[in-house]
Amino acid sequence: QSVLTQPPSASGTPGQRVTISCSGSSSNIGSNYVYWYQQLPGTAPKLLIYRNNQRPSGVPDRFSGSKSGTSASLAISGLRSEDEADYYCAAWDDSLSGHAVFGGGTQLTVL
């Protein structure tokens, strides 16, 4: 049982916009930044979004993040086949002595 809650799956067709939600609590998302990681099949996770809505260099602007209260979301616009991957949200949790917590992951399928 993950501390952060994500839908297990999401899907969309090429060109569509999809969103993935991430729900937490006041001790994690409510008081700390949210991070999003993309994990392509058979590879290590890669940072996609940091500090709620910032993109590292090299990440297309089709990816965007937002946060409101104790929830966050990742939006992918102009969906492409190469976006098919697992997506994880993460945050630091003040109630757990600064431990990191993850969502259970969302498997995105491009139909």
Place this chain on the structure above:
Amino acid sequence: QVQLVQSGAEVKKPGASVKVSCKASGYTFTGYYMHWVRQAPGQGLEWMGWINPNSGGTNYAQKFQGRVTMTRDTSISTAYMELSRLRSDDTAVYYCARDDGHYDSSGYYAHSSFFWGQGTLVTVSS
């Protein structure tokens, strides 16, 4: 460029211990916390703990307290994670991950995002 290169796959019997290494390059090893995260087959990411490479201080997830030991050798910029009393459900890919945080003016380390190693598969089987 920043690189984290982990040791190779391991096969262990139940009850044994495993020690995974993570060699860092391209940055000042003692300037960033190092975390360990594992992923069981077909499952999500599970945070195990961190080590402060500068002081050697550690912080472990409660689930792994008493079974995990994180250490480092600053002379070779390498972090280690040892997990003891292995069980079949410890079968997973183990990742080291550099914490891209920073020390603030008071010396407190503000955690941030992770930069990941390539992962090490540990298989526990009799």
